[in-house]
Amino acid sequence: MVTLSEVRRDPIVRSRVSIISPIRGLRPKELTFVRHETLNISKCPFCRGNEEMTPPATLVVKYEGGCLKFLRDSLNSTVGDWLVRIVPNKYPIFTRESPNAYGYHEVVIEHPEHNVNIYDMSVEHLRLAFLAVFHRIKELYNDPSIRHAYLFKNFGGGGGASLPHPHMQLVATSTILPSVYEELRYSKAIYGKLGNCPYCKLLEGEVSSPRLIYMNGEFAVITSYAPRNSYEAWILPLKHMSDPLKLSDGETSAFADAFSKLMNAYSKCLGTINLNFWLHMSPKGSKHKSYYHWHLEVLPITTLWGGLEKGGNAYVIASSPEDSANELRESLR
Numbered sequence: 001m002v003t004l005s006e007v008r009r010d011p012i013v014r015s016r017v018s019i020i021s022p023i024r025g026l027r028p029k030e031l032t033f034v035r036h037e038t039l040n041i042s043k044c045p046f047c048r049g050n051e052e053m054t055p056p057a058t059l060v061v062k063y064e065g066g067c068l069k070f071l072r073d074s075l076n077s078t079v080g081d082w083l084v085r086i087v088p089n090k091y092p093i094f095t096r097e098s099p100n101a102y103g104y105h106e107v108v109i110e111h112p113e114h115n116v117n118i119y120d121m122s123v124e125h126l127r128l129a130f131l132a133v134f135h136r137i138k139e140l141y142n143d144p145s146i147r148h149a150y151l152f153k154n155f156g157g158g159g160g161a162s163l164p165h166p167h168m169q170l171v172a173t174s175t176i177l178p179s180v181y182e183e184l185r186y187s188k189a190i191y192g193k194l195g196n197c198p199y200c201k202l203l204e205g206e207v208s209s210p211r212l213i214y215m216n217g218e219f220a221v222i223t224s225y226a227p228r229n230s231y232e233a234w235i236l237p238l239k240h241m242s243d244p245l246k247l248s249d250g251e252t253s254a255f256a257d258a259f260s261k262l263m264n265a266y267s268k269c270l271g272t273i274n275l276n277f278w279l280h281m282s283p284k285g286s287k288h289k290s291y292y293h294w295h296l297e298v299l300p301i302t303t304l305w306g307g308l309e310k311g312g313n314a315y316v317i318a319s320s321p322e323d324s325a326n327e328l329r330e331s332l333r
């Protein structure tokens with residue numbers, strides 16, 4: 001039996017649609033990109049012990065005397081025994097020298113070991129990595145020219161990664177990225193109409209919908225209603241907050257737990273699949289800041305985008321978000 005396609009508009013970014021088309025899943029083979037890279041570890045600039053291969057760290061997280069410390073390298077000495085290390089990108093997209101693309105571009109080395117990928121990382125280590133990111137964003141926000149921070153990860157060749165050592169990238173810029181600008185603008189409009197942000201409104205329905213994958217006391221993990229790839233998922237704080245910079249210790253742990261559950265479910269259902277994720281948070285000091293609801297969007301590379309996706313902003317999806325969520329949820333049982 002052929003099931004008819006269904007067009008869905010993203011509930012927040014109204015310019016984007018998905019075409020849920022189960023018949024596409026019946027094609028001989030949906031392309032998947034699994035990671036295959038190998039690199040000589042002695043030459044990896046992100047491995048512990050090779051600190052001299054990167055510019056001095058702007059932030060280092062490590063335990064000293066049982067206490068968690070946030071330190072930084074000096075010009076002539078590097079901090080050893082680190083757990084998470086943030087360094088300036090050697091090939092920066094944004095720099096403080098370029099007036100038209102002003103900003104910072106840094107690499108968050110998530111783990112000292114080369115072969116620990118995002119799917120294997122412990123909740124505790126993920127907590128440290130996110131703590132480091134939030135700490136560093138607060139420091140970058142001391143620069144009065146910086147308006148916005150954006151964290152993203154490219155995992156595997158299909159995700160656009162150039163080095164396999166576990167890392168994320170952090171940019172802080174003087175301009176607001178278009179996707180966040182659009183979400184912010186829509187959030188303000190909905191707040192004006194309904195007195196509530198569109199993500200809070202979305203959560204009211206999603207926590208009891210077939211798209212819920214996992215929920216703890218602070219965060220919900222859901223599949224996107226109108227995904228760009230099958231299995232696209234979002235992690236949203238249950239409480240309305242514009243950015244993650246004031247998360248309590250308990251909330252940061254809950255975020256790491258939600259993230260880890262999603263990675264766990266992906267690895268069970270899709271293997272060590274290539275992916276991207278990015279963190280959307282309110283720009284610094286925006287007058288619309290209070291309307292915004294921060295979140296993490298995760299996009300596994302389950303298929304390669306074609307002309308309809310790239311030129312039409314219409315994403316053809318073979319596995320419905322409800323079926324994907326069911327599969328991911330069941331894998332966590």
Ligand SMILES: [Zn+2]
Pocket residue numbers: 041044045046047048113114165
């Ligand atoms: Zn390495």
Ligand SMILES: [Zn+2]
Pocket residue numbers: 197198199200201239240241292293
């Ligand atoms: Zn909200």
Ligand SMILES: [Zn+2]
Pocket residue numbers: 183280295297
């Ligand atoms: Zn978003």
